[in-house]
Amino acid sequence: MRVGILTGGGDCQGLNAAIRAVAKSLMLNHQAEIIGIEDGFAGLIERRVRPLSYADCSGILSQGGTILGTSNKASPFNYQGQDCAAAVVDYYHELALDAVVVIGGDGSMSIAYELSKLGMNIVGVPKTIDNDLMCTERTFGFDTAVSIVTDALDRLRTTGHSHKRVMILETMGRYAGWIALHAGVAGGADVILLPEFPYDIDEVVRACKLRASDQQYSIIVVAEGAKPRGGQLSVQQTVANSPDPVRLGGIGESLKQQLEQHLQAEIRATSLGHIQRGGTPTASDRIFATDVGRYAADLVAQRQFAHVVVQQNNRLSSVPLEQVANQTRTVSLADHTMMTARSLGVSFGRDDLGLVNQYIP
Numbered sequence: 026m027r028v029g030i031l032t033g034g035g036d037c038q039g040l041n042a043a044i045r046a047v048a049k050s051l052m053l054n055h056q057a058e059i060i061g062i063e064d065g066f067a068g069l070i071e072r073r074v075r076p077l078s079y080a081d082c083s084g085i086l087s088q089g090g091t092i093l094g095t096s097n098k099a100s101p102f103n104y105q106g107q108d109c110a111a112a113v114v115d116y117y118h119e120l121a122l123d124a125v126v127v128i129g130g131d132g133s134m135s136i137a138y139e140l141s142k143l144g145m146n147i148v149g150v151p152k153t154i155d156n157d158l159m160c161t162e163r164t165f166g167f168d169t170a171v172s173i174v175t176d177a178l179d180r181l182r183t184t185g186h187s188h189k190r191v192m193i194l195e196t197m198g199r200y201a202g203w204i205a206l207h208a209g210v211a212g213g214a215d216v217i218l219l220p221e222f223p224y225d226i227d228e229v230v231r232a233c234k235l236r237a238s239d240q241q242y243s244i245i246v247v248a249e250g251a252k253p254r255g256g257q258l259s260v261q262q263t264v265a266n267s268p269d270p271v272r273l274g275g276i277g278e279s280l281k282q283q284l285e286q287h288l289q290a291e292i293r294a295t296s297l298g299h300i301q302r303g304g305t306p307t308a309s310d311r312i313f314a315t316d317v318g319r320y321a322a323d324l325v326a327q328r329q330f331a332h333v334v335v336q337q338n339n340r341l342s343s344v345p346l347e348q349v350a351n352q353t354r355t356v357s358l359a360d361h362t363m364m365t366a367r368s369l370g371v372s373f374g375r376d377d378l379g380l381v382n383q384y385i386p
């Protein structure tokens with residue numbers, strides 16, 4: 026067997042653990058030859074691949090980033106204005122690959138689905154700090170990102186407490202609030218603002234005033250995709266040639282300015298940005314990335330193509346790429362962590378979500 030591996034989209038912690046698991050499983054159990062495809066789908070478009078030896082895949086388990094490189098600007102269906110998909114399929118056949126393992130998020134899975142329809146044998150492995158891939162409870166990178174944001178919240182709490190300030194922390198996550206919700210709960214935030222539930226500024230003010238009357242400081246976590254009810258997304262920049270050109274950012278600062286019109290307290294906003302995506306994966310992400318990588322290798326060996334590995338009800342399985350492509354998994358009111366937060370009086374900047382969302386001293 027000759028199997029290609031690529032990592033696509035934004036990087037995250039655990040990519041190297043997944044590459045290692047796919048490659049070693051296939052080499053050890055199926056004597057496969059592994060071909061590393063460089064910089065995501067760009068490597069297939071620009072014909073940049075290299076053989077990966079067992080040694081290449083050793084000693085990389087704990088490394089952040091990806092030894093293969095990645096790109097979130099390289100769709101074969103629209104690469105610098107050109108449709109290169111047919112050339113990519115030709116190259117795949119020239120390389121005599123039996124399959125390609127695509128380690129990626131929703132953008133990469135959408136591309137993988139389209140390429141699989143053109144005859145490429147593809148198995149998907151879910152990654153992204155955003156945890157927003159359809160059909161899976163978990164993607165690797167998420168646990169590490171949540172740990173980093175939680176650590177930041179612990180630090181903001183001590184300085185916020187000392188100065189009796191309102192401390193705002195902006196997280197990544199695109200159009201899904203998973204990082205903000207989980208880190209907010211882990212870090213004991215008073216207010217969590219999510220893209221899924223546009224906020225009323227009056228409700229955020231009310232929550233901060235309640236906390237000011239008791240603990241005298243407030244911790245607000247705001248997801249980059251959050252926006253005021255009836256307001257606009259905060260867009261930091263648009264990236265030409267990217268399948269999703271919008272890059273979010275800036276809501277933390279804009280929320281600070283909105284709150285300053287209503288509160289006496291000093292307010293500070295922090296944005297963690299790409300720090301959330303860098304560095305070593307947690308033990309849990311290393312294990313999960315290794316598990317899903319091994320499972321993908323098994324799918325390749327069983328020739329179960331056009332599928333992506335998922336975790337459902339705490340067990341690994343797979344679903345057709347079609348079910349994951351072009352979709353985003355978002356936070357719902359029925360999510361159990363969401364229900365926990367609401368029951369504990371966390372404000373989501375709304376008075377119409379039902380259950381308790383008011384802090385009672």
Ligand code: F6P
Binds near residue numbers: 035154155197272
């Ligand atoms: O999808 C991962 C992610 O980090 C998002 O949370 C964020 O909105 C985006 O990628 C940032 O993209 P870039 O690395 O291109 O700035």
